[in-house]
Amino acid sequence: MGRNPSVVSAAEAVAAIDSGASIYLGSSDSVPRLLVEALCARGRKRVLRDVTLRHIHTGRTEDYAAPEFEGVFRSESFFIGENMRRQIQRGAADYIPISLHDTPRLIRDGVVGCDVAMIQVSPPGRHGRVSLGISVDVAPAAIETAKLVIAVMNRNMPYTYGDGEIDLDRIDYLVEDDSPLEETHFALPNEIERAIGRNCAELVEDGSCLQLGIGAIPNAVLSQLSDRKDLGIHTEMFADGLLPLVEAGVVNGSRKRIDRGKIVASFLMGSRRVYDFVDRNPMVRMREAAYTNDPFRIARNPKVVAINSAIQIDLTGQVCADSLGMRMYSGVGGQLDFIYGASRSEGGRPIIAMPSRTTKGVSKIVPVLDPGAGVVTPRSRVHFVATEYGIVDLYGKPLQQRARLLISIAHPECREELERAAFERFGRHFLYWK
Missing domain, CATH: 3.40.1080.20 (Acetyl-CoA hydrolase/transferase C-terminal domain)
Incomplete structure (x- = not known):
């Protein structure tokens, strides 16, 4: 890993992912959708097989679990969001029963593999580090253990302090994208x-x-x-x-x-x-x-x-x-x-x-x-x-x-x-x- 990440397109970044890889995918409203789209585009060319994506809930992202990707991608959720329920209930995706506090340990101990971490981060702060912003959850464990870290840098991602602050040299490929972050609006209580x-x-x-x-x-x-x-x-x-x-x-x-x-x-x-x-x-x-x-x-x-x-x-x-x-x-x-x-x-x-x-x-x-x-x-x-x-x-x-x-x-x-x-x-x- 070099000291500075390579700034590339999403297609160039996911081209480094091989068949059989285990990918951690950033969760909740912080899913790196540009990378998911590029990965699906590569999957449609049938150049990938048996790629496993692991994640918590991934909002409205579900392309990788579509029937056209059978044999290409396999989704395994640590927690099931609405977008994955139907796929899991029909057996096209799966669920790993685990308490949330134990999930990072699964990754760090190698119980579940993590070859690639695909995340979304903020621009660098004044100390040159980037931040995972609104979704830290189990991502630090994935970043620590992954052989390849691909990050979307988004100026709309807030910089938050804590475990989500990452040194740039931990990232291999950086993809720039300033799309608005997903937002979740809850109904008023009845x-x-x-x-x-x-x-x-x-x-x-x-x-x-x-x-x-x-x-x-x-x-x-x-x-x-x-x-x-x-x-x-x-x-x-x-x-x-x-x-x-x-x-x-x-x-x-x-x-x-x-x-x-x-x-x-x-x-x-x-x-x-x-x-x-x-x-x-x-x-x-x-x-x-x-x-x-x-x-x-x-x-x-x-x-x-x-x-x-x-x-x-x-x-x-x-x-x-x-x-x-x-x-x-x-x-x-x-x-x-x-x-x-x-x-x-x-x-x-x-x-x-x-x-x-x-x-x-x-x-x-x-x-x-x-x-x-x-x-x-x-x-x-x-x-x-x-x-x-x-x-x-x-x-x-x-x-x-x-x-x-x-x-x-x-x-x-x-x-x-x-x-x-x-x-x-x-x-x-x-x-x-x-």
Whole structure:
């Protein structure tokens, strides 16, 4: 590797990739689309075979998983985005079950290969380094181990401080592209999501340190916190909903024990407003997933409130968050990392938050999980569960009491059926349990 990367076209850069290569592809809203397009163009010439692309979610990029590339590219996701669900469910792509904090180790230890890293970076900062900007996650591990590093340099990529700062001599080929970054715009919370947000917000005290996932419920929680003081952020990701609390001084990180005064995250999904906020912002530290999602590091901050979602919860508290029965839907991700980390935190409160029913009216609290459903958080690790009908604490509760508590926050139209199932499971004594 030379001291300076070669500035080339995307086609010239991907021409260095051979058949059988394992490629790490930058994730979320930071996918280097110009490189993906060039790689697909090369794949259409049938000069490549058996190339594996590994990544977390890749937004709206899915060309490489199209039927025309069968035998050319194979996609293996560490976490399944919407663009890959159909391909994985039909077997044209695959999923690697792994907690997010363990994913960099998979790469560093060579459990999964990484011959090529394809990433997107900012222009150099004042010290001559570039930054991974809005998506650090597992990329540092890929860059460290790859034989070939290809980077798209984009002036629209913010420069963020932390683990995503890279020396230029770590890059082999540099491709210039100033296309706008992808943006993610979340829908405003509906009435049910606002009710869930209010229930979760009841557990957020002054000085809490928050982890918030993706979607409307986290934004609904944040909207309820304007009267809190000295909140901290240690999370996988954040989006636009956090910014009003930062601007109002509600989020300042002053009571954190590690990374005091800093907002710590691994990737971002939001609008240009978020990207402008993090650009050269000394308050923000973008760290790789091995740092942000380490349960023992999470636990070092007091009052960690971790809010994660579920597809189903059974009456004993088992949480499915990765599949619809046998059909993979998302992945393990960081849920158990933060549920466990928050449970070890002094005054920590791990929360599973979800609507009581699906949009089709099917209860998400069920007698038993669907056949093939994955248990992402085991019943032994579950603490608080919230729906629009309230919030209950299952920690340390016996099975029959758990069932009664969960039924109390199920949709009213589903409670009779759940009580009948609990009676069949536990016997007549369940009728007398209060």
